[in-house]
Amino acid sequence: MTTTPTPTSPRAGRETTEGTVYTVTGGDWDEIVSSAARANDERIVVNMGPQHPSTHGVLRLILEIDGETVTEARCGIGYLHTGIEKQTEYRTWTQGTTLVTRMDYLTSFFNETAYCLAVEKLLGIEDQVPDRATVVRVLLMELNRISSHLVAIATGGMELGASTVMIYGFRDRELILDAYELITGLRMNHAFIRPGGLAQDLPAGAVDQLRELVGTLRKNLPEYDKLASGNPVFKARMQDVAHLDLTGCMALGVTGPILRSTGLPHDLRKAQPYCGYETYDFDVPTTDTCDAYGRFLIRLEEMRQSLRIVDQCLDRLQPGPVMVADKKIAWPAQLALGPDGLGNSPDHIKQIMGTSMESLIHHFKLVTEGFRVPPGQIYVSVESPKGELGVHVVSDGGTRPFRVHFRDPSFTNLQAMAAMAEGGQVADVIVVIASIDPVLGGVDR
Amino acid sequence: MGLEESLPSGFLLSTVEQAAGWVRKASVFPATFGLACCAFELMAAGAGRYDLARFGMEVFRGSPRQADLMIVAGRVSQKMAPVLRQIYDQMPNPKWVISMGVCASSGGMFNNYAIVQGVDHIVPVDIYLPGCPPRPEMLMDAILKLHEKIRTSKLGVNAEEAAREAEEAARTALPTIEMKGLLR
Ligand code: SF4
Numbered sequence: 001m002t003t004t005p006t007p008t009s010p011r012a013g014r015e016t017t018e019g020t021v022y023t024v025t026g027g028d029w030d031e032i033v034s035s036a037a038r039a040n041d042e043r044i045v046v047n048m049g050p051q052h053p054s055t056h057g058v059l060r061l062i063l064e065i066d067g068e069t070v071t072e073a074r075c076g077i078g079y080l081h082t083g084i085e086k087q088t089e090y091r092t093w094t095q096g097t098t099l100v101t102r103m104d105y106l107t108s109f110f111n112e113t114a115y116c117l118a119v120e121k122l123l124g125i126e127d128q129v130p131d132r133a134t135v136v137r138v139l140l141m142e143l144n145r146i147s148s149h150l151v152a153i154a155t156g157g158m159e160l161g162a163s164t165v166m167i168y169g170f171r172d173r174e175l176i177l178d179a180y181e182l183i184t185g186l187r188m189n190h191a192f193i194r195p196g197g198l199a200q201d202l203p204a205g206a207v208d209q210l211r212e213l214v215g216t217l218r219k220n221l222p223e224y225d226k227l228a229s230g231n232p233v234f235k236a237r238m239q240d241v242a243h244l245d246l247t248g249c250m251a252l253g254v255t256g257p258i259l260r261s262t263g264l265p266h267d268l269r270k271a272q273p274y275c276g277y278e279t280y281d282f283d284v285p286t287t288d289t290c291d292a293y294g295r296f297l298i299r300l301e302e303m304r305q306s307l308r309i310v311d312q313c314l315d316r317l318q319p320g321p322v323m324v325a326d327k328k329i330a331w332p333a334q335l336a337l338g339p340d341g342l343g344n345s346p347d348h349i350k351q352i353m354g355t356s357m358e359s360l361i362h363h364f365k366l367v368t369e370g371f372r373v374p375p376g377q378i379y380v381s382v383e384s385p386k387g388e389l390g391v392h393v394v395s396d397g398g399t400r401p402f403r404v405h406f407r408d409p410s411f412t413n414l415q416a417m418a419a420m421a422e423g424g425q426v427a428d429v430i431v432v433i434a435s436i437d438p439v440l441g442g443v444d445r
Numbered sequence: 446m447g448l449e450e451s452l453p454s455g456f457l458l459s460t461v462e463q464a465a466g467w468v469r470k471a472s473v474f475p476a477t478f479g480l481a482c483c484a485f486e487l488m489a490a491g492a493g494r495y496d497l498a499r500f501g502m503e504v505f506r507g508s509p510r511q512a513d514l515m516i517v518a519g520r521v522s523q524k525m526a527p528v529l530r531q532i533y534d535q536m537p538n539p540k541w542v543i544s545m546g547v548c549a550s551s552g553g554m555f556n557n558y559a560i561v562q563g564v565d566h567i568v569p570v571d572i573y574l575p576g577c578p579p580r581p582e583m584l585m586d587a588i589l590k591l592h593e594k595i596r597t598s599k600l601g602v603n604a605e606e607a608a609r610e611a612e613e614a615a616r617t618a619l620p621t622i623e624m625k626g627l628l629r
Pocket of ligand 1: 102189481483518519520545546547548549551573576577579586
């Protein structure tokens with residue numbers, strides 16, 4: 001285990017005109033170490049991260065250990081704080097999707113959908129969003145659930161030393177990324193779901209490729225069972241580790257696979273359906289082991305259930321528009337790929353540049369300034385692969401959000417780390433983090 | 446570093462240079478430095494389909510002391526900046542830095558209070574790799590360009606000479622504002 005001592009000298013705090021200012025860059029480190037040393041026993045304090053191969057990103061863990069036992073564990077977060085929430089206040093409502101998609105970058109489509117559902121509710125147009133757009137949203141979200149769980153399993157495996165699991169996970173994730181690329185043009189960070197619908201319709205041949213993808217994934221998923229589920233070493237590392245029971249989950253606000261591993265089948269897709277999830281046929285897997293192994297099994301099963309939903313989405317796709325008809329909200333043109341490889345819409349250009357001055361003005365206003373959203377606030381939540389992803393959007397009636405706040409499940413679930421890790425072995429801390437599957441982009445935003 | 450630094454300019458030094466460049470380029474050890482979204486493209490580049498092992502660099506080192514390449518993959522926050530610098534300082538010479546993604550290169554779309562506007566404020570950067578995120582193929586291209594740079598890098602007095610020439614070239618180069626034509 002590498003320890004990274006923190007860089008700055010300990011500073012207890014500076015007196016300023018606004019009161020005492022404490023530096024939180026880790027200047028506390030020497031103090032913690034010396035106070036632990038004073039206690040004159042076997043206890044030592046170990047700093048893990050923020051740059052450490054098995055902390056799942058830039059997470060800093062401060063562990064007090066007595067021999068091999070962790071007596072106290074704390075998280076240091078904020079190493080990836082990007083100011084995304086604040087920045088959305090300075091961009092139009094449509095540009096917001098480009099920013100929120102980069103919060104939890106493994107669940108981009110969930111961030112986009114949650115944000116767009118909130119904006120649509122504020123606009124009062126949630127009934128006008130075309131069916132095709134909603135079905136494609138569900139389809140993309142379920143594919144995203146699979147790719148996110150694959151990364152959870154892959155990186156979790158790698159952190160346990162099972163590199164094969166990682167290679168397999170990334171192999172299947174690549175297949176899904178190919179589908180994203182076909183549909184949105186990008187492998188990650190899509191900004192494809194927009195307030196009012198989608199940026200584009202599905203390209204030709206997408207449905208066939210998606211069907212093929214579902215077939216391939218159906219074939220590949222059992223390999224994880226063969227590789228890991230019954231593997232005695234894997235089980236020995238995971239079973240009865242990272243224990244958190246229902247009471248603990250409830251007290252800490254934990255959701256997602258961790259909550260379902262206690263036996264409670266809580267899933268917002270069933271409990272509080274959105275995007276028409278009540279009309280899809282799928283099960284919510286649970287286990288009652290409350291441990292890391294149970295969460296692993298739940299993730300595997302959820303991927304299979306997601307494939308079922310993707311199948312149903314593909315059957316339901318009907319031709320039609322993918323954006324609301326309201327010209328005050330919908331982007332003025334549907335772009336097509338030109339011979340130069342760039343998106344363009346020759347008909348639309350002909351109209352605004354050649355025939356109609358009004359459409360030029362309208363185009364200009366909508367693209368540069370954006371649409372206005374009536375004042376009000378709303379909270380919308382969706383079930384992301386990690387748990388309840390909530391968005392609180394406040395509008396003051398302008399062309400930009402007044403406030404956009406995300407309740408990211410990684411952030412809330414991460415506070416259960418101490419409850420799961422304390423009293424266990426040092427090596428199990430890795431398993432704890434892997435079973436929570438936090439994404440630091442979502443935690444810090 | 447060693448004896449080669451004190452060699453006089455000439456046949457011997459350029460032979461050592463070629464040998465050292467060739468050996469160094471063939472086994473670059475990257476440190477894991479995944480920060481944000483770009484880190485996943487970095488991992489994808491290391492995994493099965495793109496397979497960085499073909500270029501002799503699949504072994505990502507957990508410890509900076511065993512690494513000589515830092516791929517800064519993602520946005521660098523103000524809080525992470527001192528940590529990043531410290532890890533860079535812990536890496537032994539010679540060392541190289543690839544700034545992966547627009548965030549690391551220039552702050553990218555996050556022109557705000559939280560993000561360092563380009564990792565070159567903290568550490569010297571050898572290759573800037575644009576994209577948000579850059580595809581694994583782009584990362585491999587950057588790595589191959591870096592290999593070329595490593596292979597042709599100079600030692601000792603030749604290195605000093607090269608640095609002087611580079612400075613001179615930069616001083617006499619035509620400023621962007623005076624460039625003419627379409628791609629200025
Ligand atoms: S450049 Fe793009 S993909 Fe890379 S870290 Fe920044 S936002 Fe993420």
